[in-house]
Amino acid sequence: MYQSLSSTISLSIILLGLAACGGGSSGSPLAANGSIEKGLLRAVKNDAEFIDQFRAAYTRPVDSNNNLQAVAANEANAPSADNGGDSTSYSTTYTLENNVDELDVLKYDGDHLYIAPTLQSRCCFVSQGGAFADSASFAPPSPEQSSGIRILSTNSETATTAELSTIPLEAGEFVQGLYISETQLISIGSSQYYGPYGVQWLGIFGWQQQNLTINIYNTSTITQPELTWKIGIEGGLVDSRRIGDTLYIISRHSPYFDNIYTYPANRNEANANAQQLAAIQPQDIIPTLTINGESRPLFSPQNCLLSRDDPKRDYAYPVITSVTAINLSSPNTAQSVCFNEDSSGVYVSQKALYLSQARYTSQAGNTRIHKFKLNAGSPEYSGSADIAGQLWGPGQTDFRMSEYDDLLRVVTTIYTSDSTDLRDHQLSILRENTDTKSLDLVGSLPNTQRPQEIGKANEALYGVRFFEDRAYFVTFEQIDPLYVIDLSAPADPYIAGELEIPGFSDFLHPINSNLLLGLGQSAQNQGMVKLSLFNVSDINNPSELGSLLLGKEGGWNYSEAQYNRHAFTYLQQADGSDRLTVPVQSAYNTEQDGYVSENRLYLMEINGKTNAAAASLDLIGNIIASPAPSNNWYGGQNRSVIHNDAVFFLSGDYIWSALWSDSSQQTGPQ
Template identity: 30%
Template structure:
């Protein structure tokens, strides 16, 4: 695998006969033979079959085989004018901010950072503006830098302009480096677009890019632009470990000069022969670092399905890119012929998943070597409510996955799988339900609303009429079991482990009057009545109990859908949590307006208590346009709290009678 690619590398052509499997086999040895085979053009339209993504193993088949596979996929795509459907860290524990004295982005795994719109280093705040579209005004995305002053107020010291016409995709702060990720085209994380002839350029071009600007912060008030990176393709997701940035992108080559929607024999033959004579580099996405353009990888770096035949193909390329923030020109990249609509990353491995209807495909990539390791498939998909990546967790070299089978929408079935790498396959070594534990996860008709892993345990919330919290014992990889359960009204959409014995659940209360009584059927579906926080005691996994709960009527929090909206600060045995809240206020005319606030909860681990410690309310002018609260964030620094509402900061203190100052 190359660490620095040169566009002037030797270009090679390859020959093939679409009807001869032996030619493909002969080419599988790679592209270093030193000779350029003659190109055997076709005289009749070849019959190409789409090789759809699956959970079967992938393999490195050499540049010629990969090139043929991709060209076959392009040829197939250009016959279609419609979207193609597919048939198909150590201990998982929340990061703690106790050593720094201030909160950071709430992440799934300790040591694996996730992009967000706000970063903070204790003195400077870096905040990406979200688009607010006002009539007759253009939105100009930017990143604001604000300094925390001696009186705890904020003062803006710099602006970073964003070249993209779309909003900032996320920020990463690593020591004295700030990485700003943007996209030149919107990303639609659903497979229908990824397998379309119009993807990724939306309109038949290859203009979609993922852009990363790296700034030096020796003086945050005057950041220096150290690197401008542009990658062809669209962003699926990203992560950061230390000073290394990982980008997962998707790319589908669009070749000029082909007849789109070709139907006649003449058009089909012309298209295929054009592809046969095309240099491989024309099919490979580029990366530009400070005006120096490189091929992102070579086809020798790619893996395709191991059982591929010469008459099969797929133009979809999934790329994992590894960038050193200190030396961005020393990038590394690998590619897979696969589709991903979700990622999960532990400190050691990346898992790429895609689910469609009844199964989920999983591909494993090692982060240290950036090499493909194994693939597998499990029944069900990562559907339901909440973040799908929270349904996966790696522990003791095993991957745990909770999926749902929606074949019967009225009665979904949930399964937990434990997989282990064996050769190039991810093999199921344990699952639940099983012979010893045949009872389903969740009652009839219930869907999964939240999943969280913590060491050898998993917590699962299912809901239809009432909230069962399940505690799963995963200590025996081959025989997982339900250790205990608890039923309470309402449901949790997000679960946050606290220490070893407590779990915070954030979700919704339901109207008690709609719940069934004495075994009667429900006549009216339960309706939510307000945001709810519950403190669960799981010290006895066989008998979890509720230690405390609070409800805020007619309210919801973005944390229910995006866990990055929750701020967490641990101070010894005390945990501080802050979450933005949107409340609907109704007047006599049945008109509702939104009230925005930041709620702070304090949890005492030893006493197992939870109380509301602060609520900062921001009044919104009645004539102001509605601004979605889903991107609101906060920062806790000691006894100070900063609330980012829309694109403005407000300040308060960690006290029930806190005054609100701002905006900044």
Template identity: 30%
Template structure:
């Protein structure tokens, strides 16, 4: 055996790795390793084939090398460690480097300010009020069938202001969490109330755990980098409280976490909640206030050396904290902090988190000054509370909301609008990205002069609604990621703000009806429109049923919040909250209940209002506005800030009503 072979092999590996790194190649490092180790292993095998002590280790080296470099997790490590062009995050080496970096961005970038407290009411029940809580004895019913929060991705729960587990109902109302026995409806009642410290935002239910997010403003005294104490006036915090609700009549606080920054969004997968907060860059006493997390009154300042950053970021800068919480244990599983741009939208699959932000700049590429927008995508893997940053990508244009994004069979799909409608240069695009967020395929220039109003990815298709004067519904085939193509297009008056799957070949659209203006230059919004689309023939999509609610000014919370949209195909049920305008005035607010089927289309089953009929103008009381609906077995529950009403689904007769 040649004595020089092993040192030579190590030297080749080292030099090859350095070359690949400085070449900024994505796969050069693993391929150089493969090209060197496998031949060397074969040489050992051939030279020592008569000695098991030599050829068995050689075979093992070859097998381990191939298996390691064929593993996507290992390749991800090589890609992120060697691919500088992808703007992979780095950590600051010191506080001073953080301060210098922030000061060098955008001509200084940071605005020094003192954050003032907002004026708000926490909405807690007034002391000395005449409200009394009658708990009493009762037996809880176990539902065979009940609705859950309308979410984008199956298996990825989204927080909301109302939750149910089929037996109990949990409602955020007037600064409290109200826990009700909901099933059976005839004996429904309030079991307990939890008064919250901050302004409640939304919550999750996980078995016998309740997780609530609150916005808190208050005085905080924090350790300083350069001085003993730093006094920050009125920072915004996100308070996370986990309650043990094993006994629904006496919920017990299990843990309390304060995370610096305002609440952005969250998701829950199995027993883990993934939460994102954004903390503005703030100076106090010439120091940058560092992010922190306080768990059960023990505060941990995140040192600058634990903060990730990117070479190219855009103002406004924030410290984005991504935290994973084990909800059953009530403990923080992991957190990562990034100095980045204010987040815009978030999409979460069972395996990954995608966070986007949009940036703009002027360009003279076409011989004239033009404003160019781009959307940056940050991808992180998540698993059992673990968080790992993977890739950064970028596409032209800006996205509308979370439904403009989707992950399918390893590809990330995203719909964007470039340009501006008012300038007449708007165009719409679909980009399909590989696992590493490199471009796999695209289709650009759809509906010139219009912008995206809604998008829905369903398997190998995406349905896209754009609008200026009419509503084109595009059916786009994504089965070949490298070559997406438009299959069909339908043009009808109005538009859809939200698209919801009815089944694999039919869609429900919720939006506004429109009429053409007298001069024909634009469209005038009218009432709320529900439409049922047939896309079984993708080249010829059509509307098989539609229903117009009210006149111009009629609105629905579901137009901007999909969680207010209740649909059950098995029950032929669709419910949306409506603020009705007729004859030019507000006429009614409540829940519109529809029958929906392919055979019969859309038919109004009835309406449910929480307004007090004794009031002369009950519509003016926001506490009576129906904001959510759900069903448990054959009972429809509608929820406003002031009431939960229960109606029989078969005829909408009232069963019970509980004041909150």
């Protein structure tokens, strides 16, 4: 049970001039003096320009929007918490950046599991070939499927759980994920979800007539969570982060108008659109922010950002990207930044948010990156850069960006017209220049002094991981070269070492500066998931210490952790060993039962890590998500939590659990 929205909350509705990203510097994406005199972005001059920028997207024939078409065509053909820091008693959501929490379907506070119900329409996991799965790949609805957010208590000594409460969902409410912050549970819902990068960013229809909802519950009384804040944003959810007491929401919105040619094919259709949109006003375009029933514009036109006049850029785009900062202690002071141009993806560090655009001013194309500092929770524009190649695509592409020591490291792929070598991979290292509001190039690889390419001819870039002053890249066509890049001198990065082994790794996890894990597919045992342990203590001579094959031999095996870091769990132990879990979904045929589909959580340890040459990767056991009543198919979410000697495995909507020391004695489903 949960209590209804408290009627005692009163909102101080901020005037439009001060709300969202309008008005004073505290809510402005502009510089502290309220203006942007330099940099690739500038503020919208007035309401008329804001309207004209939007109207232009529908009043030019599609053949004028050749840059947008080029982006779509090229993208369509493109290939494919604390994560082991100081030891603690239980694991939390695996994140790209330490201290930058990420939205997920399972959260744990050491005492309670918070579980969002499976979304059967969740999009998308990525297949080995880089293609998106179709709807047939997802689990069918289950009669027992939870209709709400479940809260379970845990006992780490016995590895058992008990249901405490369920927060029911309204009709049509879809929870994309959760956060927990002290005694707050934050639920974020959206009718659709396309992910923080990929081809979906290029469309228009997907961002129309959408709304996202942020519900904040007080869980002081865990058996009766109280809904204290209900926030609505007009638009579709892209991604979110929580840094301390601030929740960041990245959303996109395209206003819907009747009788509009979305992609005008000729001048007649463009003219018809111009007539239809002749009388529109800013309020017809700006999305709405609603907090506990009180509504206001999400931002003001004059504080939206545009690229400076660019004669090579002759198209407009009718989808607005917004970054909204919500203080969890006072959500009614939410502030937003509006970027009124096309976007391709987002990356968030502890200090900044980076928004990027795929731009085609040449055949190979390039990526434009805009940096927004996260000062006191308010995004503030601080510089831009253009780099060669494409950044975003299927998979966990934000691993291709990393901020470290105030430097941004980025790896892009340049698609060529050379049939013998279709793609080149480029590393760029950038530093913010406060005087020019630019991200200046410090170093790159390859370069004239170090011309060796990253990857052999035609090899695609799979796993990427930056770790302090190193980078690890995995490329693949027929073998798996692991490259170790030395970044200790940012102006002169170089390939320090290379290892060639069969197969490839999609996901890389640095254990420390001497050991690296790689999760991917085996080439020798096709269909098997492969987890490898690499010794990288000698940066010039990386080696594979050992590997484990996970799944059912002869079957089809897949790990959600290959393409979703939240499915991977890692926990350091006080005794110096590390524990990790990887879920694997297997499908195979048997003579007795025919086609069988099962989910297993594999339990493994890293032992002897203080001596890299003697370290080992050891399989301890597994937990099987046995069929629940009337549901013998588990798709969707697979997550796990390690707490002391207990392991809790979420598969679909149910929890299985066991002790690490004896995983064969498991309980569930709960």
